Amino acid sequence: MRIDASATDNFQEPVAELGKSALSSAFNRSMLLDSLGLACYIAWSFVFWNGSLLFGDLRPSMPVDNAQIIQGVLTALTALLLVFSACKSVPFRRRKVILATFAIVSSAAVVVAALAGFGKAPAEFMLLGFALSGIGSALRLGCEERLSVQGVRRTAICAGAAYLFGFVLFIGVSLLPAAIALAVAVALPFVTYALLLAAVRSEQVCEVRSSRGLKASLAGVPWKLVVAIALAYFSYGATRATGVAGGLVAAETIHSAMAGIPALASVVAIALAYYFYRKNALLAFYLAFPLMALAALLPAGIDPFAGNTTFCVALVGAELVKYLVWFLLIDSIIKDGISALLCLALMRFAQWGGSCLGQVAADALPSTETVTIAILLSLVVALLVIMGSPMSDKLSVASVSLDALDLDERVGLAAGRYKLSPREQEVLAIWATGHTGAYIEKTLFISKNTVKTHLNHIYAKTGTANREQLLELLDAIDG
Structure with a gap:
């Protein structure tokens, strides 16, 4: 399981336009x-x-x-x-x-x-x-x-x-x-x-404060x-x-x-x-x-x-x-x-x-x-x-036509071609192997809503509507 922090590290945006040296000085x-x-x-x-x-x-x-x-x-x-x-x-x-x-x-x-x-x-x-x-x-x-x-x-x-x-x-x-x-x-x-x-x-700093109740x-x-x-x-x-x-x-x-x-x-x-x-x-x-x-x-x-x-x-x-x-x-x-x-x-x-x-x-x-x-x-x-209990999480793995040996390479090519974020690439790599959304949630330690959001973004960026279309897209990718 690879977890990339780049998405969180870029969360903060400067409030005003600053020169590079001024921004670096304030940050330090x-x-x-x-x-x-x-x-x-x-x-x-x-x-x-x-x-x-x-x-x-x-x-x-x-x-x-x-x-x-x-x-x-x-x-x-x-x-x-x-x-x-x-x-x-x-x-x-x-x-x-x-x-x-x-x-x-x-x-x-x-x-x-x-x-x-x-x-x-x-x-x-x-x-x-x-x-x-x-x-x-x-x-x-x-x-x-x-x-x-x-x-x-x-x-x-x-x-x-x-x-x-x-x-x-x-x-x-x-x-x-x-x-x-x-x-x-x-x-x-x-x-x-x-x-x-x-x-x-x-x-x-833009503080994240939930509008939801306890x-x-x-x-x-x-x-x-x-x-x-x-x-x-x-x-x-x-x-x-x-x-x-x-x-x-x-x-x-x-x-x-x-x-x-x-x-x-x-x-x-x-x-x-x-x-x-x-x-x-x-x-x-x-x-x-x-x-x-x-x-x-x-x-x-x-x-x-x-x-x-x-x-x-x-x-x-x-x-x-x-x-x-x-x-x-x-x-x-x-x-x-x-x-x-x-x-x-x-x-x-x-x-x-x-x-x-x-x-x-x-x-x-x-x-x-x-x-x-x-x-x-x-x-x-x-x-x-x-x-998680090995008996309680039976994974329904979909049949895929991709060769497991080059799946990571194909996902990487798709991520670069369709401008997927590092986390979206991570989700796609797991989703393409046929695992469930619950498995992604457990593996990446993210919520169900976050998994859905990432998948929706992946579908929108790649112009696909479901996992099978994604698999077809990955299968058609070549270097």
């Missing part, structure tokens, strides 16, 4: 603002999770495991609330207030967790700090929503750069004296907010992807249950640098997700799920970082699934007119809901072996969801 400045804004929030998350600023000498009484679960629940619930409000047409000034509120809550989370970490407040305050961080982290959706309406390529570049910038910024914060580092950490969400507003002002919008969401990401993060959550806290203890004074491993894992996952998005999306799942299974099967005793190595292996797999799903959702956002915030909030709900359930299951199950079995089962089910 906007990309820098987008990357730095997301980087500041990523740095905030690294400070919250890994900084000695917050945890100090991690006290045995610190309820980190429970805090992680509370954070996951609040993150998922906040995302679910955003799902219900995503289809409403909200003036930008009101949305600025909502984003500013999330920035305030994120900053408060840093202060509360720092007080608990250094023993200036009861250990239970750590639970409150993690809960506030779960709510406030919805600010990140503001940056991701803006990227989503600008195409997959730009999203991949800015997200990858943001992780690199964010890690460098985090290291800088960690080297500061505690009081100054706390002040900088408190300011990071507000810097994200300011850079997001600056990016909006510097480049007016029920109609949800019907257009590719739910297989949402379910797959929930199951993948169930596995990740069960794996990280012994990885994050143990890794912090094992790393001791060097655990600030340990944030570089998740940062690198995320950058690698973004690069892989973009590559597979362009080439063959299904192969990404074939790589991600075995990686997560491997993390579950590796004995904890061979990990010198008390579970952190297996945690990072699982993270690469989970992040690969997350970013591939994000890139595929952008197709629905731009082409099907589904609200970007709706898709991103659903993805976030599935991600954190699955992760939270995985961690709860890891704590509740009686042995490591049963946790491993639960992880492997979740990955098998996720793969079946993506692939």
